Amino acid sequence: MQNVNNREISSNLFERAKELFPGGVNSPVRAFRSVHGPPLFIKEGQGAYMIDEDGHRYLDFCCSWGPLILGHNHPHVREAIIKTVEKGTSFGTPTRLGNEIGELIISRHRYIDQMRFVSSGTEAVMSAIRLARGYTGKDKILKFSGCYHGHADSLLVKAGSGLATFGVSTSAGIPEGFAQETLVAPLADSAALERVFAQHGESLAAVIIEPIPANNGLLLQTKTYLQHLRSLCTTHGVLLIFDEVISGFRIAFEGACATYEIQPDICTFGKIIGGGMPVGAFAASREIMKEVSPLGPVYQAGTLSANPVAMAAGKAALEILLEKDFYRNLNRKASHFLNRIRAHVHKQGYPMRIQQAGSIFWFAFGTEVVRHADQIDPDSMKYFKELHALLLDRGIYLGPSGYEVGFVSTAHSPTDLEMAADTICACLDQIF
Numbered sequence: 001m002q003n004v005n006n007r008e009i010s011s012n013l014f015e016r017a018k019e020l021f022p023g024g025v026n027s028p029v030r031a032f033r034s035v036h037g038p039p040l041f042i043k044e045g046q047g048a049y050m051i052d053e054d055g056h057r058y059l060d061f062c063c064s065w066g067p068l069i070l071g072h073n074h075p076h077v078r079e080a081i082i083k084t085v086e087k088g089t090s091f092g093t094p095t096r097l098g099n100e101i102g103e104l105i106i107s108r109h110r111y112i113d114q115m116r117f118v119s120s121g122t123e124a125v126m127s128a129i130r131l132a133r134g135y136t137g138k139d140k141i142l143k144f145s146g147c148y149h150g151h152a153d154s155l156l157v158k159a160g161s162g163l164a165t166f167g168v169s170t171s172a173g174i175p176e177g178f179a180q181e182t183l184v185a186p187l188a189d190s191a192a193l194e195r196v197f198a199q200h201g202e203s204l205a206a207v208i209i210e211p212i213p214a215n216n217g218l219l220l221q222t223k224t225y226l227q228h229l230r231s232l233c234t235t236h237g238v239l240l241i242f243d244e245v246i247s248g249f250r251i252a253f254e255g256a257c258a259t260y261e262i263q264p265d266i267c268t269f270g271k272i273i274g275g276g277m278p279v280g281a282f283a284a285s286r287e288i289m290k291e292v293s294p295l296g297p298v299y300q301a302g303t304l305s306a307n308p309v310a311m312a313a314g315k316a317a318l319e320i321l322l323e324k325d326f327y328r329n330l331n332r333k334a335s336h337f338l339n340r341i342r343a344h345v346h347k348q349g350y351p352m353r354i355q356q357a358g359s360i361f362w363f364a365f366g367t368e369v370v371r372h373a374d375q376i377d378p379d380s381m382k383y384f385k386e387l388h389a390l391l392l393d394r395g396i397y398l399g400p401s402g403y404e405v406g407f408v409s410t411a412h413s414p415t416d417l418e419m420a421a422d423t424i425c426a427c428l429d430q431i432f
């Protein structure tokens with residue numbers, strides 16, 4: 001067992017980092033504010049494991065927040081990166097590698113005709129919203145509470161109070177006028193959807209949803225609900241944006257589109273598509289994409305967009321995802337792992353559920369199926385906080401917040417998962 005108090009080097013580095021970066025971090029949730037201890041400073045990742053600066057080894061279920069579906073430092077991805085870097089890192093021109101990954105994705109993804117690469121999920125979503133507004137000539141968008149779409153101004157918005165569906169910003173620095181262009185509805189509530197469309201359908205450019213919401217717990221939606229949303233959008237001439245930054249290439253190669261057999265108008269991608277490098281993309285039909293500059297009037301650009309190193313990493317990762325039975329094997333392995341924990345939880349009668357979508361999982365401390373954000377009791381996060389600390393001591397790393405999901409990668413071996421399941425069960429015994 002590793003000692004939680006013996007993370008001296010991480011601790012010292014964090015003290016220094018606090019002088020350099022706000023809160024000591026370059027992305028807020030990394031600061032460990034809702035769990036115990038200083039954040040781990042990681043110096044190396046190999047396969048399913050990471051090693052911190054103090055030399056402790058952790059079985060990693062955060063997987064860099066989703067991109068690492070093949071685990072850390074996969075040899076095929078690494079070699080592709082090295083081979084590319086030897087010839088230069090960025091030219092600001094089109095490249096053959098860009099064509100190759102574009103071709104690989106578009107020829108195997110039945111729900112898109114064309115795409116454009118950007119450098120993050122936020123950028124993909126921001127561009128998709130602009131495209132939807134440019135294409136429809138309308139301004140308002142609808143999002144759902146409990147979905148996260150990156151940190152673009154129009155999406156850092158939550159539901160206003162009372163019956164109003166107009167959003168209020170969740171961050172300082174966003175003009176209220178921007179926030180008011182965003183409406184917010186609860187997930188998993190068809191009646192609320194009907195109301196919003198009846199009232200605002202004609203002024204909506206787009207509805208954006210994580211079809212598998214995985215940023216506020218894992219809030220599983222039903223196919224019927226998503227179909228209802230699709231049909232309301234079609235009836236009212238509103239574009240449906242599936243934000244597949246997490247679910248794309250994770251649940252299946254064609255993501256939630258194929259899982260639910262629903263054709264969105266625009267898809268956004270990130271995380272896995274870059275094989276661990278900074279990549280995002282938005283994609284749609286030819287008819288919609290022809291609005292994007294230089295073909296059309298919707299401006300969108302990026303100095304490092306589709307740089308060869310990122311393209312090589314993404315392509316190498318996606319090639320493996322296309323191997324026969326890739327998703328079947330990964331999802332089965334994840335189910336086997338989670339079922340082992342579920343059986344224990346059930347036998348002991350612990351007030352806990354494990355929600356799952358393929359290789360994504362979330363520990364919900366409550367007994368009912370959680371489909372919308374309001375069902376999560378903030379008080380239940382105390383259990384996660386305890387579990388997180390106990391697991392760190394035992395060499396298992398979960399993302400440092402009870403609202404974050406976990407990921408199983410192909411690098412997690414059956415033995416790793418057996419050990420992890422036993423350890424998690426033992427920690428739950430200690431908590432309950």
Ligand SMILES: Cc1ncc(COP(=O)(O)O)c(C=O)c1O
Pocket residue numbers: 065120121122123125148149150151210215243244245246270271280
């Ligand atoms: C569904 C979804 N959309 C967009 C984003 C933003 O992506 P990025 O952090 O790469 O900007 C995220 C990030 O977690 C996400 O989960």
